[in-house]
Amino acid sequence: QAGIVIIGAGQAGVQTAESLRAGGYAGRITLLGDEPHGPYHRPPLSKAWLAGEMDGAQLVMRAPEMLARKNIELRTEVKVASIDRAVKQVLLADGSALPYDGLVLATGSTPRSLPLPGGDAAGVHALRSRGDADAISARLALCQEQQRPVVVIGGGFIGLEVAATARKKGLAVTVLEAAPRLLGRVLAPALSDWYAALHRSHGVELVFDARIEALETAADGSVSGVRLADGRLLPAGLVVVGIGVNANDGLAQAAGLECERGIVVDACCRSSDPAIVAAGDCTARRLADGSLIRLESVQNATEQGKSAAAALLGQERPFTATPWFWSDQYDKKLQMAGLSGGAEAWAVRGDMTGTSFSIYHFRADKLIAVDSVNAAKDHLQARKLLDAGISPTPEQAADLGFDLGSLLK
Numbered sequence: 001q002a003g004i005v006i007i008g009a010g011q012a013g014v015q016t017a018e019s020l021r022a023g024g025y026a027g028r029i030t031l032l033g034d035e036p037h038g039p040y041h042r043p044p045l046s047k048a049w050l051a052g053e054m055d056g057a058q059l060v061m062r063a064p065e066m067l068a069r070k071n072i073e074l075r076t077e078v079k080v081a082s083i084d085r086a087v088k089q090v091l092l093a094d095g096s097a098l099p100y101d102g103l104v105l106a107t108g109s110t111p112r113s114l115p116l117p118g119g120d121a122a123g124v125h126a127l128r129s130r131g132d133a134d135a136i137s138a139r140l141a142l143c144q145e146q147q148r149p150v151v152v153i154g155g156g157f158i159g160l161e162v163a164a165t166a167r168k169k170g171l172a173v174t175v176l177e178a179a180p181r182l183l184g185r186v187l188a189p190a191l192s193d194w195y196a197a198l199h200r201s202h203g204v205e206l207v208f209d210a211r212i213e214a215l216e217t218a219a220d221g222s223v224s225g226v227r228l229a230d231g232r233l234l235p236a237g238l239v240v241v242g243i244g245v246n247a248n249d250g251l252a253q254a255a256g257l258e259c260e261r262g263i264v265v266d267a268c269c270r271s272s273d274p275a276i277v278a279a280g281d282c283t284a285r286r287l288a289d290g291s292l293i294r295l296e297s298v299q300n301a302t303e304q305g306k307s308a309a310a311a312l313l314g315q316e317r318p319f320t321a322t323p324w325f326w327s328d329q330y331d332k333k334l335q336m337a338g339l340s341g342g343a344e345a346w347a348v349r350g351d352m353t354g355t356s357f358s359i360y361h362f363r364a365d366k367l368i369a370v371d372s373v374n375a376a377k378d379h380l381q382a383r384k385l386l387d388a389g390i391s392p393t394p395e396q397a398a399d400l401g402f403d404l405g406s407l408l409k
């Protein structure tokens with residue numbers, strides 16, 4: 001029996017392996033990862049890990065011994081080069097082949113690179129892996145020593161978390177955002193403004209509608225600054241690029257699986273090949289109305305991992321729960337529930353000038369998402385409301401005297 005091969009030893013790959021065992025699968029499970037490390041948590045890479053507030057043991061998601069105890073064979077530094085669906089085997093970069101009965105694609109995503117002159121200079125980094133975080137850490141230390149500023153390209157979650165961490169270390173930081181506001185695709189305009197004010201209050205320089213012409217380099221080839229189309233030159237000893245990711249669907253595409261901005265899966269994580277499932281950042285989920293949704297979050301990787309394992313065991317476990325996500329910047333924890341795209345109206349619960357509040361997004365009078373800042377209770381309640389399809393009115397949402405929990409009873 002060839003067993004199940006999992007490509008990608010990240011959040012989704014580990015979850016799938018463990019859920020297979022928990023679901024009673026007794027065959028061979030091989031978990032292949034191309035990184036030098038065993039499975040680790042990515043979210044702290046832009047937060048506590050980068051800030052130096054966490055040790056290596058805390059970053060570990062599953063110790064290799066724990067996986068071994070479950071009879072999950074972890075192989076690191078193994079890159080899968082291709083999939084041969086006709087004979088059901090994967091080909092490794094070293095030329096060897098590994099047969100499978102069932103295959104899991106959990107290959108994650110890759111940061112988009114900057115298609116600009118100087119975009120690949122030393123000192124220009126994206127942040128995805130532990131290796132990236134360590135390279136950024138080393139460069140931050142150099143900037144501290146030489147008193148050189150940091151430029152972050154992209155005012156999304158990763159860019160803003162890195163900006164907050166660099167400010168904690170006392171470095172001068174500028175964030176360049178191509179859009180007119182921060183996190184414009186996900187946050188209500190009022191919350192974008194609130195985040196801009198938060199970062200400015202911590203000394204971050206923000207440039208909106210930024211058009212970047214080139215990255216300047218010094219004689220040794222390392223980055224020295226960022227040139228904007230309006231002629232400004234921002235000196236930099238480190239440039240962090242956080243302009244989004246692309247799903248790693250290359251293996252699947254080459255193998256002829258249906259892909260569109262990611263490996264297309266149904267709610268149960270089945271691909272267009274009955275022997276292959278996919279989970280996590282590498283997927284694009286087909287919704288009932290035919291549209292595709294791509295989520296890049298721990299929750300999505302975890303829930304899809306559970307669904308993928310169930311599908312291989314011949315069970316249906318659709319992942320349809322309300323999406324959620326979090327981001328830590330300074331002492332503020334943002335927790336988001338639901339998908340806010342297409343929101344037409346917003347209600348604020350609490351005081352945006354105070355320490356905690358939530359913003360309720362509505363479309364056609366229906367609650368579609370809630371963003372909570374330092375308001376964990378609102379967040380948990382929002383997930384319950386959204387899961388149950390229950391909408392308060394905007395007036396009820398904004399009224400602190402109204403118990404939203406009463407709608408759930």
Ligand code: FAD
Pocket residue numbers: 007008009010011012013032033034035042043044045046078079080081106107108109127128129158248251279280281282295296297298299301324325326327328
């Ligand atoms: P990954 O964890 O990326 O795992 C995929 C693995 O597959 C990688 O190790 C990759 O190297 C490997 N691989 C790819 N191709 C091959 C191949 N051909 N052969 C072998 N191995 C291969 N999410 C949140 O919900 N909240 C947060 O606050 C948050 N913060 C984040 C901060 C940072 C800096 C980053 C980078 C991500 C953050 N995320 C956060 C997103 C979250 O970490 C991802 O959505 C999650 O890790 C996705 O899991 P995955 O298993 O799909 O992919």
